[in-house]
Amino acid sequence: xxxxxxxxxxxxxxxxxxxxxxxxxxIDLSVEKGETLCIVGESGCGKSLTSLAIMDLLPTKxxxxxxxxxxxxxxxxxxxxxxxxxxxxxxMAMIFQEPMTSLNPSYTIGNQxxxxxxxxxxxxxxxxxxxxxxxxERVGITAAxxxxxxxxxxxxxxxxxxxxxxxxxxxxPELIIADEPTTALDVTIQAxxxxxxxxxxxxxxxxxxxxxxxxxxxxxxxxxxxxxYAGEIVEAGRATDVFASPSHPYTTGLLECIPVPGxxxxxxxxxxxxxxxxxxxxxxxxxxxRDRCRFAAPTCAEPAPAQTASVGHSYRCxxxxxxxxxxxxxGLVHGH
Amino acid sequence: xxxxxxxxxxxxxxxxxxxxFLSFQLLFLASDPAIAxxxxxxxxxxxxxxxxFYGFDRPVLVQxxxxxxxxxxxxxxxxxxxxxxxxxxxxxxxxxxxxxxxxAVLLAIVVAVPLGVAAAIRPNxxxxxxxxxxxxxxxxxxxxxxxLVLIVVFSVNLRWLPASGADSWQHFILPTIVIAYFAxxxxxxxxxxxMIEVLSADYIRTAKAKGLRPFKVLFKHxxxxxxxxxxxxxxxxxxxxxxxxxxxxxxxxxxxxxxLAWESINRNDLATVQALILLFAMIYVMINFLAxxxxxxxxxxxxxx
Ligand SMILES: Nc1ncnc2c1ncn2[C@@H]1O[C@H](COP(=O)(O)OP(=O)(O)OP(=O)(O)O)[C@@H](O)[C@H]1O
Ligand SMILES: [Mg+2]
Numbered sequence: 001x002x003x004x005x006x007x008x009x010x011x012x013x014x015x016x017x018x019x020x021x022x023x024x025x026x027i028d029l030s031v032e033k034g035e036t037l038c039i040v041g042e043s044g045c046g047k048s049l050t051s052l053a054i055m056d057l058l059p060t061k062x063x064x065x066x067x068x069x070x071x072x073x074x075x076x077x078x079x080x081x082x083x084x085x086x087x088x089x090x091x092m093a094m095i096f097q098e099p100m101t102s103l104n105p106s107y108t109i110g111n112q113x114x115x116x117x118x119x120x121x122x123x124x125x126x127x128x129x130x131x132x133x134x135x136x137e138r139v140g141i142t143a144a145x146x147x148x149x150x151x152x153x154x155x156x157x158x159x160x161x162x163x164x165x166x167x168x169x170x171x172x173p174e175l176i177i178a179d180e181p182t183t184a185l186d187v188t189i190q191a192x193x194x195x196x197x198x199x200x201x202x203x204x205x206x207x208x209x210x211x212x213x214x215x216x217x218x219x220x221x222x223x224x225x226x227x228x229y230a231g232e233i234v235e236a237g238r239a240t241d242v243f244a245s246p247s248h249p250y251t252t253g254l255l256e257c258i259p260v261p262g263x264x265x266x267x268x269x270x271x272x273x274x275x276x277x278x279x280x281x282x283x284x285x286x287x288x289x290r291d292r293c294r295f296a297a298p299t300c301a302e303p304a305p306a307q308t309a310s311v312g313h314s315y316r317c318x319x320x321x322x323x324x325x326x327x328x329x330x331g332l333v334h335g336h
Numbered sequence: 337x338x339x340x341x342x343x344x345x346x347x348x349x350x351x352x353x354x355x356x357f358l359s360f361q362l363l364f365l366a367s368d369p370a371i372a373x374x375x376x377x378x379x380x381x382x383x384x385x386x387x388x389f390y391g392f393d394r395p396v397l398v399q400x401x402x403x404x405x406x407x408x409x410x411x412x413x414x415x416x417x418x419x420x421x422x423x424x425x426x427x428x429x430x431x432x433x434x435x436x437x438x439x440a441v442l443l444a445i446v447v448a449v450p451l452g453v454a455a456a457i458r459p460n461x462x463x464x465x466x467x468x469x470x471x472x473x474x475x476x477x478x479x480x481x482x483x484l485v486l487i488v489v490f491s492v493n494l495r496w497l498p499a500s501g502a503d504s505w506q507h508f509i510l511p512t513i514v515i516a517y518f519a520x521x522x523x524x525x526x527x528x529x530x531m532i533e534v535l536s537a538d539y540i541r542t543a544k545a546k547g548l549r550p551f552k553v554l555f556k557h558x559x560x561x562x563x564x565x566x567x568x569x570x571x572x573x574x575x576x577x578x579x580x581x582x583x584x585x586x587x588x589x590x591x592x593x594x595x596l597a598w599e600s601i602n603r604n605d606l607a608t609v610q611a612l613i614l615l616f617a618m619i620y621v622m623i624n625f626l627a628x629x630x631x632x633x634x635x636x637x638x639x640x641x
Contacts, residue, residue, distance in 0.1 A: 057544055059536075082549070089547030096545075101538040105637055106560045115556075116546045151636040167546065 003030040004207050005054070005175055008068040012049045012231075015061060019282045023049050023062075025231040029209075031175065031224075036201065036208045038218040038239070040254065041228030044277065047211045048097065050228075051177045054209075055094050056084050072174070090120040093168035095178040095197075099161035099185065103152035109163050110148025116170040135166040139196060158189040165197060169204070176201065177209045190214075194221070215258045219243060227251045230277050230288035237313030247307070248315040249293045287318065295319060340632055340639050348625040352618060359613040360400050372604045407614060413607030417600065422611045426593065430615065432502060433585070433592035437577035439508070440515035441570055448520045449566065452527025453559060459532060467528070471521035483514045483587045500589035511588045515581060519573045526569055530562030537561075564635050571627030575620040 012024035024046040031037045039047050053064045056076060069076050071092060076084060088094075096102045104112060113132035114125060121128070129148070136144035139162040152160055161181055168176055178197055182190035194212075198221040201208045212218060218225055222239040227250065235248040246252045253273040275292030278284065287293070290300035297318065304316040370387040371378075378386075387393050391402070406413070412422035448471075455467040490510060491499035498507050534540065535558055543557040582594035593612060600608035632638045 055545060057541055085544070085547045085549060087547065088545055094545045096538060096542065098538050102542045104539040104543065104557050104561070106635060107557075115548065115552075119547050119549075119552075153637050164542075167542075 002073060004033045004035075004072055005029065005031040005209075006068060006070045007054065008066060010050065010053055010066040010069065011064070012046065012053050012058065013063045014049075014059075015063075016281060022280045022284060023231055024053065025280070025284065027226075027228070027231075027233045028236075029226060029233070031207045031209060033174065033207055034205045035223045036198070036210060036221055037224045037226060038222035039209060039211045039226045039228055040213065040215060040218055042213075042277070045228045046231040047228055048179050051094065051179050051209060051211060055088060055092065055177065057088075057094070086120070089116055089168075089173075090171045091173055092175040092177070093171070093173040095161070095164050095168050095176065095181045097180045097183055099157050099164055099181075102164055103160055105152055108149050108151055109155070110150075113148070113163070113167050113170060116167055120171050131170065132166070135169055136163070138169075138200065139163075139166045140192075141166070157185050158193065161185060161193055162196070165193075165200070169200065172204060173206060175207045175209070177211075179211045180213065181210075183213070191217075215254060227254065230284070231280055232288065232316065234289065234317070235313075235315040237309065241310055241313040245309060245313075247309045247313070248289075248317050249295055250289050251315070287316070337632065337639050341629060344625055344628045344632075348621050348628075352621045355617040355621065356404060356614055357400060359617055360403060360610065361396070369606050373606065403610075407611070412611040415600070415605050415608045417603045417605040418608070422607050425608060426596065426611055426615065429591055429596050430593045432590060433578055433581055433594055434619075436508060436511060436515065436581060436584075436590070436592065437574055440512045440577060441519055441574045443512060443516040444519035444523055444573070445566075445570055447516070448523035449527050449559075449563070452524045453531055453554070455524070455528045456531030456535065456562075457554070464528075467524060471524045474517045474521040477517075479514055479518055479583050480587055482517060483510070483584060486510045486513065487587075500587075502588075502590045502592075507588070507590070511581075511584050511590060514584050515577055519570075519577065522569060522573065523566060526566050527562060530565060531558060534558045534562045560634065564631060567630050567634065568627050571623045571630075575616075575623050578616055578619060 007027065007029040009026045009028065010024055011022070011026055014021040014023055027050065029037065029050075039050070041047055049058065049062065052058045052062075053066075054069060054076075056064075056079075058064055064077075066077065071087065074087075076087070079087070103109065110129065110132060113135070114128040117123070117128040117131055118125065132148060133144045136147055141147055141159065141162055147155075152163075155163065161184075165181070176197075181197065182193045185193065194210075194214075194217050197208070197210070200206075210217075210221065218239065224237065225239045225242045226233045226236040227242070227248065228234070229250050235242060235246070235251045242251065243255070246255055250273070257273070273292060278288055278291060280288075285303075286301040287296075287304040290296040293300070299318050302318075304318050306314055306316055308314050370383050370390065370392050373390070374383045374386050391399060394402075410423055412426065414420075415422050415425055418425050451467045451470070455464040458464055487499045487510065490497045497509050498504075499510075501507050537558075540553060540558055543553045548557070578593065581592060582598050584590075585592040585594040586598065593616075596608065597612045599605075600612065
């Protein structure tokens with residue numbers, strides 16, 4: 001089956017003082033219809049820029065090129081801006097990291113929901129309004145009809161993000177990109193929102209790219225996982241495979257950072273990965289993780305090759321996975 | 337919205353009272369009105385007689401309330417210099433100035449806002465640079481000089497428009513352009529700055545992500561937010577136009593309130609000066625009140641504040 005979204009060798013460069021910031025350095029992604037791909041990785045590794053590149057919403061100064069960005073077989077890089085605009089919000093939608101500022105303060109949420117629908121469907125305002133009410137109810141907002149007249153500043157962050165979710169669903173997109181949709185929210189409602197998203201996605205049969213820091217969530221909802229580090233995907237595969245046999249030292253390190261109920265002793269310090277990400281301004285040579293990697297060897301100064309752990313499970317590292325047995329993994333993580 | 341309006345109105349009223357009292361007082365601080373009225377050849381007795389006749393010897397507060405009461409009833413006093421009741425003197429001229437200022441500010445908005453938007457969409461391009469040059473010129477060029485240039489070109493050389501007077505609408509074209517050009521740079525710069533800031537806002541990215549066309553993103557989502565401070569600025573400028581159009585009215589020989597103010601100050605025509613100051617202040621307060629309401633209508637967050 002042809003994937004819904006195929007990204008091949010995506011590069012995003014941002015000109016900064018002192019040269020180009022290579023924020024995204026040649027990544028490949030594919031998402032099948034109805035599938036959930038989770039992208040994980042620490043702050044600044046290029047997750048948001050990747051999703052903005054797919055939506056063609058990068059900041060003006062950023063430059064994007066890719067061998068291929070195909071949505072349902074359509075190469076979006078060759079679309080005219082108008083055609084791309086028609087696709088956005090209709091077939092592919094996005095939920096952003098910042099619910100507090102992602103809605104226009106000057107218009108009611110009803111206005112903003114309805115205009116999304118009217119931008120893509122030839123229909124009456126009345127019908128768009130009914131759809132807006134319906135969706136607000138589906139994302140768990142009570143008294144939906146009266147909420148339409150509210151302005152964003154009258155809603156809490158959690159409600160705003162629910163409105164954003166409803167807005168992204170207005171036209172029943174085939175792909176939804178959720179970029180850390182809960183990072184800015186209270187811990188207590190983070191799980192609610194994520195579960196809501198996963199539930200809606202299953203119900204509507206959408207494909208989803210979910211960007212998150214929360215590996216616990218990934219374990220629950222992901223079909224596939226891509227682990228990003230310094231602008232590259234260092235490991236990708238089916239979630240079960242990646243969790244069962246993490247093959248890149250960075251992935252192993254991330255997994256060590258999650259508290260496991262029953263296993264992690266109460267009060268025990270969780271693992272953190274020591275060291276800092278190298279600067280991506282100018283040329284980046286070799287494996288970007290080597291300064292933080294326990295297994296680093298002189299060969300790591302050369303670009304790491306793509307290796308295959310199992311069917312559909314790949315990683316970028318000089319060493320075959322056998323080199324890192326669970327016992328050695330512990331040494332990688334500080335303060336365990 | 338109602339609560340907000342009432343609150344704003346109360347505030348405007350308070351400002352009006354304070355401003356009127358100050359303008360009433362200022363005149364007494366500047367010089368003794370009785371001496372001024374009496375003229376240079378007056379004796380000590382004359383001055384005392386004048387002081388009593390006009391009631392200048394009464395307590396200040398009594399004089400103020402008396403003056404304000406008459407003012408509210410439309411009795412602005414009598415101008416001995418023009419030999420007319422001040423109300424008659426002012427009303428027609430204020431209308432002229434009001435019209436001139438209003439049309440000029442509207443013209444400035446109509447030109448400056450699109451220019452500011454265009455400059456903001458393409459910062460640091462030829463459009464932006466051109467807009468910048470136009471606005472710097474507008475600020476650097478003295479009004480009287482620009483007015484004279486226009487007169488030389490359009491009245492003297494081309495003979496398209498009259499150079500002075502206020503008899504027909506053609507007479508108002510050049511003065512309107514001069515005032516508008518003076519008001520334009522600030523509006524343009526504020527629109528440009530506001531648009532640049534708003535265009536990088538998250539909700540603009542949301543609007544694009546929804547698949548809205550660039551026109552809608554720009555004018556429905558961006559300009560609506562960027563224009564809010566411009567409204568206040570335009571209101572302030574309009575108030576300023578009213579009292580600051582003296583130069584333009586003099587050059588184009590327009591019988592407006594600005595010219596009247598200039599003349600009555602020079603002639604020590606106390607009643608007229610006082611009436612003008614108070615009227616200008618009241619208009620200014622009212623314009624700001626209206627701008628506040630407009631702002632609240634534009635920005636829903638203000639309504640609850
Ligand atoms: N507009 C911009 N100008 C300059 N640098 C930028 C810009 N946007 C992103 N970057 C840089 O590009 C890199 C990747 O940014 P990106 O926003 O994709 O990170 P992220 O993985 O989404 O991080 P987070 O988890 O904090 O959201 C970062 O180093 C960031 O500083
Ligand atoms: Mg991000």
